Amino acid sequence: IAGITQAPTSQILAAGRRMTLRCTQDMRHNAMYWYRQDLGLGLRLIHYSNTAGTTGKGEVPDGYSVSRANTDDFPLTLASAVPSQTSVYFCASQAAAGDTGELFFGEGSRLTVL
Amino acid sequence: GQNIDQPTEMTATEGAIVQINCTYQTSGFNGLFWYQQHAGEAPTFLSYNVLDGLEEKGRFSSFLSRSKGYSYLLLKELQMKDSASYLCAVEDSNYQLIWGAGTKLIIKP
Numbered sequence: 316i317a318g319i320t321q322a323p324t325s326q327i328l329a330a331g332r333r334m335t336l337r338c339t340q341d342m343r344h345n346a347m348y349w350y351r352q353d354l355g356l357g358l359r360l361i362h363y364s365n366t367a368g369t370t371g372k373g374e375v376p377d378g379y380s381v382s383r384a385n386t387d388d389f390p391l392t393l394a395s396a397v398p399s400q401t402s403v404y405f406c407a408s409q410a411a412a413g414d415t416g417e418l419f420f421g422e423g424s425r426l427t428v429l
Numbered sequence: 430g431q432n433i434d435q436p437t438e439m440t441a442t443e444g445a446i447v448q449i450n451c452t453y454q455t456s457g458f459n460g461l462f463w464y465q466q467h468a469g470e471a472p473t474f475l476s477y478n479v480l481d482g483l484e485e486k487g488r489f490s491s492f493l494s495r496s497k498g499y500s501y502l503l504l505k506e507l508q509m510k511d512s513a514s515y516l517c518a519v520e521d522s523n524y525q526l527i528w529g530a531g532t533k534l535i536i537k538p
Contacts, residue, residue, distance in 0.1 A: 345443035350528075357433065357516070357528030358472075374526075405471060413524030415460055 318342065321406050321421035328396055329429055331341055336391045336424045338406030344419070346412040347389040348373075349381060351402040352423075358405065365412040396428045431455045433529035435517050440535045441507055442492065445528045449502045449515050449532045457522025462500045463491050464516040472516055475502070504534075 319340040324418040328334055340347065345366045360373030364383040378400060380392045389408075393400055406421040432454045441447040453461070460479040464472035478484055478493035478500060490503040502515055514531040521527055 317447035336501070355437075355530055357530045358526075360525065399477075413459070413520075414477065415477060417462070417477070418472075418526070420473070422471050 319408055319419050319421040321404075321408060321424050323424060324422065325425045327408055327427045327429065330397055331395050334393045334426070336393075336404055336406075336426070338391070338421060339387050340389075340406075340408045340419070341387065342408060342410075342419065343386060344408035344410050345386070346409040346414070347383065348407045348409075348418070349379070349389070349391045350405045350407065351375065352405060353402050357424045361391065361404075363412075381428060396426075398428045400426065401428045404412075430521065431519075431521065431527045433517055433519060433527055435515075435529040435532045437530070438533045438535065440537060441504075443507055443509060443536055443538050444505050445476070446503065446505050447507060449504070449534065451500045451517035451529060452526070453498050453500070453517070453519045453529075455519045455521045455527055458495060459520040459522065459524055461491075461493055461500050462516075462520070462526070463489075463500075463517040464517060464518065467513045467515050475515075487515075505534050509536050509538070 322337045348363045349361040362381040364370045367386045404424045407418040434452045450473040463475040466472040488505045516531045517529040518526045
């Protein structure tokens with residue numbers, strides 16, 4: 316693994332189903348983020364984690380949950396998917412929260428909820 | 430509320446120069462980022478400004494005026510591969526990134 320990896324890259328699922336998007340980084344970054352990107356809108360923060368064991372809510376957290384059991388992994392779970400959650404989801408990491416350094420993004424997970 | 434404004438779309442000619450503007454109103458300011466995003470791909474880092482002035486990096490330069498809440502990204506000697514969306518993001522007082530919707534840049538031969 317080099318950098319930050321997301322899985323799956325694409326998924327279609329029925330409304331009401333549970334779905335977990337996986338995110339793993341090997342850069343030992345403390346801060347990790349989940350964004351959704353929708354046409355015509357900027358990246359919107361769903362949840363974040365400043366360090367292993369802690370998480371926080373972003374701008375659009377409803378319907379999503381996260382966990383940060385260790386430094387490397389930051390899964391995003393949709394407990395009961397709805398069509399409005401159709402989007403492209405990006406996981407990102409940063410050396411430390413508030414760092415002036417860049418965010419590193421995964422390749423994205425395109426999710427379609429029918 | 431917090432707001433980042435960028436033009437939705439711009440068109441330029443290969444070999445020319447283009448300036449993409451970004452204006453912002455945020456709760457505090459800890460820095461401004463520019464990212465490039467090709468269609469279907471992840472955003473990649475281009476530049477970071479925290480002090481007023483111009484930062485030059487090869488064909489790309491980024492300018493910041495904190496008093497005006499304004500930044501621009503300048504792309505010189507445009508190449509076809511520069512066709513992409515350019516995202517402006519401001520780090521607010523809580524170190525949260527606020528993102529603009531992005532500017533889609535179309536390069537014509």
